[in-house]
Amino acid sequence: MQEILQYIFSGLTTGAIYAVIALGLSMLYSSTELINFSHGEFVMLGAMGIVTLWVHMALPLAVAFFLTVACVACTGLLFERLAIRTAGNAGHIELVIITVGASIFLRGVGMVIWGKDPFSVPPFLGHDSIEIAGAALLPQSVFIVIAALVLAGGIHFFLKRTLTGKAMIACAVNKKAAWLSGIPSSTMAVTAFVISTGTGAAAGVFIAPITMSSYDMGTMLGLKGFCAAMIGGLGSLWGAFAGGLLLGLLESLGAGLLSSGFKDAIAFVLLLLILYIRPGGIFAARDAKRF
Amino acid sequence: MKDTENVTGYSGNIVIISNRRDIAANAIFVTAVLMCGIAVQNTYYLQIMTFIGINTLLALGLNMLMGYAGQVSLGHAAFYGIGAYTTAVLSGTFGVSPWAALVCAVAGAVLVAFVVGLPTLRLSGYYLGMGTLGFGMIVNIIFREWSSVTGGSSGFVGIPMLEAGSLSFMDGKNYFFLVWGVVFGAILLCRRILSSRMGRALRSIHDGEKASMAVGVNTHFLKLQIFMFSAALGAVAGFLYAHFVMFISPESFGFMVSVKMVTMVVIGGMASVWGALLGASLLTLLPEMLHGFAEYEMIVFGLILMLVMIFMPQGLTRGLLDIYGHWKKRP
Numbered sequence: 001m002q003e004i005l006q007y008i009f010s011g012l013t014t015g016a017i018y019a020v021i022a023l024g025l026s027m028l029y030s031s032t033e034l035i036n037f038s039h040g041e042f043v044m045l046g047a048m049g050i051v052t053l054w055v056h057m058a059l060p061l062a063v064a065f066f067l068t069v070a071c072v073a074c075t076g077l078l079f080e081r082l083a084i085r086t087a088g089n090a091g092h093i094e095l096v097i098i099t100v101g102a103s104i105f106l107r108g109v110g111m112v113i114w115g116k117d118p119f120s121v122p123p124f125l126g127h128d129s130i131e132i133a134g135a136a137l138l139p140q141s142v143f144i145v146i147a148a149l150v151l152a153g154g155i156h157f158f159l160k161r162t163l164t165g166k167a168m169i170a171c172a173v174n175k176k177a178a179w180l181s182g183i184p185s186s187t188m189a190v191t192a193f194v195i196s197t198g199t200g201a202a203a204g205v206f207i208a209p210i211t212m213s214s215y216d217m218g219t220m221l222g223l224k225g226f227c228a229a230m231i232g233g234l235g236s237l238w239g240a241f242a243g244g245l246l247l248g249l250l251e252s253l254g255a256g257l258l259s260s261g262f263k264d265a266i267a268f269v270l271l272l273l274i275l276y277i278r279p280g281g282i283f284a285a286r287d288a289k290r291f
Numbered sequence: 292m293k294d295t296e297n298v299t300g301y302s303g304n305i306v307i308i309s310n311r312r313d314i315a316a317n318a319i320f321v322t323a324v325l326m327c328g329i330a331v332q333n334t335y336y337l338q339i340m341t342f343i344g345i346n347t348l349l350a351l352g353l354n355m356l357m358g359y360a361g362q363v364s365l366g367h368a369a370f371y372g373i374g375a376y377t378t379a380v381l382s383g384t385f386g387v388s389p390w391a392a393l394v395c396a397v398a399g400a401v402l403v404a405f406v407v408g409l410p411t412l413r414l415s416g417y418y419l420g421m422g423t424l425g426f427g428m429i430v431n432i433i434f435r436e437w438s439s440v441t442g443g444s445s446g447f448v449g450i451p452m453l454e455a456g457s458l459s460f461m462d463g464k465n466y467f468f469l470v471w472g473v474v475f476g477a478i479l480l481c482r483r484i485l486s487s488r489m490g491r492a493l494r495s496i497h498d499g500e501k502a503s504m505a506v507g508v509n510t511h512f513l514k515l516q517i518f519m520f521s522a523a524l525g526a527v528a529g530f531l532y533a534h535f536v537m538f539i540s541p542e543s544f545g546f547m548v549s550v551k552m553v554t555m556v557v558i559g560g561m562a563s564v565w566g567a568l569l570g571a572s573l574l575t576l577l578p579e580m581l582h583g584f585a586e587y588e589m590i591v592f593g594l595i596l597m598l599v600m601i602f603m604p605q606g607l608t609r610g611l612l613d614i615y616g617h618w619k620k621r622p
Contacts, residue, residue, distance in 0.1 A: 035417055035420075083597055083601060086601050087600065087601045087604065090600070090601075090604040091604070092363075092416065092417065093357070093363060093553075093557060094557065094600050094604040096363075096420070096553075097553065097554060097557050097596065097600045098596075098597050098600045098601060100550050100553075100554070100596065101593045101594070101595075101596030101597035101600065102593065102597060103593070104589055104592055104593035104596065105589070105590055105592075105593025105594055105596075105597065106593070107589055107593075108586075108587065108588070108589025108590035108591075108592070108593055109590060111586060111589060112586055112587065112590065219546065219547075223424070223428070223546070226421060226424075227425070230421055234417070259436075261432075261435075261436040262432060262436055264428070264432055265428070265429050265432040265433075265436075268424075268425035268426075268428045268429045268432075269425075269429060271421060271422075271425040272411075272422060272425045272426065272429075275411075275414055275418060275421065275422045275425070276410045276411075276422075279414065279418055
């Protein structure tokens with residue numbers, strides 16, 4: 001019992017991180033119809049940024065966090081401006097290849113800047129754990145889950161309550177109609193990219209104290225993020241969040257109770273099941289279109 | 292999509308021209324391969340060219356699926372891996388003759404493609420990409436974790452070399468000719484399929500799936516068939532790879548390899564058999580040439596990938612032809 005509780009705690013922690021990754025992907029997809037295969041690399045940049053700014057340069061945590069997110073979001077802006085925008089109206093496959101190229105490029109940059117050795121980051125809120133029914137809960141796990149919720153809530157608020165956010169949703173619904181009613185759709189695409197990569201960086205910061213951070217950590221995290229976004233239904237904000245939590249929980253329980261070697265397979269088996277049975281995600285109506 | 296075989300059958304005259312062109316292209320190809328094989332003595336160059344051949348097989352198979360049928364697969368390295376591991380386990384562990392293992396490898400890959408393709412090919416767009424990606428990852432994890440059979444993440448050692456009677460393929464040159472012979476056979480086979488009724492039906496799926504359904508093409512079955520065909524080519528490539536390198540590990544069949552295969556097809560130019568050859572050559576040679584950049588290799592590779600896709604989204608074959616066309620038009 002207490003073991004299971006322990007698995008649930010760690011599952012919720014990684015799940016919250018997957019949720020944040022999925023959030024960024026899902027948001028970008030809903031406003032630009034693009035799947036960014038380099039999203040995981042932005043997560044890596046976030047983790048590495050906190051290594052440099054907080055661990056090595058000893059800046060205050062909050063400053064380091066915002067600086068990291070801002071820098072990575074700027075990289076995302078540059079990426080959209082230089083690569084995606086110049087590609088114009090290339091097809092889906094070409095855009096996927098461009099983002100794959102970007103992911104290799106960013107990984108290369110990460111390797112040159114930070115080297116091949118992994119880094120560890122101390123926990124944000126000390127080592128003392130809270131004990132609940134025999135299971136240890138690190139304060140930073142609570143912090144991560146709350147931060148993820150705040151982030152998701154913030155994006156939700158932005159999309160539903162601000163004019164820019166509403167304009168973005170309009171772009172997602174119908175780009176041409178939005179453009180006709182005076183919404184600068186290209187600015188909206190850039191904004192979506194900045195927010196998406198920014199949340200990716202935040203996810204990287206959150207995951208840094210949990211695992212070792214190295215230049216090649218991004219690919220797997222990005223793919224897990226896709227799975228989570230897909231489980232919740234591509235393009236749905238809270239769906240992606242719930243998908244992330246579910247994925248984290250199942251992974252942690254699966255690794256603990258079944259086999260740790262096949263832990264990574266759980267995400268992909270789940271992905272296939274969702275695609276075959278409910279392609280619109282678990283929360284979608286029964287007859288979601290399969291594109 | 293202006294292809295030579297597109298017009299086959301409309302007019303006798305054009306058929307002869309396109310046949311002549313094909314024969315000429317094939318003759319050039321065979322001569323080039325023979326000349327490379329005879330002239331090149333350096334074992335390193337021979338090895339690189341053999342890898343180009345293996346990658347061309349992979350690109351050819353995926354090109355049939357992506358370029359002609361218009362279906363993306365981001366998990367094709369799985370079939371490459373299934374081919375390699377089947378032959379490795381059968382001939383390495385159980386001592387079966389490699390040629391019998393080849394039959395099993397191809398049969399295994401085709402069977403897996405059938406089972407996986409049945410539900411997966413009903414998806415399309417990003418969903419199909421995700422489905423194939425998930426399949427590829429699962430297969431790779433099985434290679435890594437089923438260590439009692441596959442040797443786990445440290446790899447599989449002890450794959451025997453190929454022999455046919457008294458002819459040993461230990462020699463780099465013999466292996467080179469074996470691989471390129473298979474490539475030539477595969478090119479002929481692909482062209483045959485493409486100029487048949489099936490090829491025309493395939494292209495109609497690419498241009499409009501609903502329209503081709505309306506004229507009576509069984510699109511799902513056809514997609515499944517071509518998926519199985521490309522899986523078979525992938526398995527043959529895996530077989531050749533395993534007996535060439537004699538050591539395989541899961542990394543050689545991971546997600547990045549699937550991505551590399553897609554890149555070969557897209558960079559070379561989709562829906563072109565020779566484009567597959569060009570893409571495979573470039574993507575095999577590029578990392579070799581970039582060794583000089585040492586740790587900047589990945590940066591340069593990623594950059595080239597992005598630039599080609601941004602400025603020549605039709606692939607290099609078409610892109611270069613366009614540039615040539617512009618240059619020719621100028622007075």
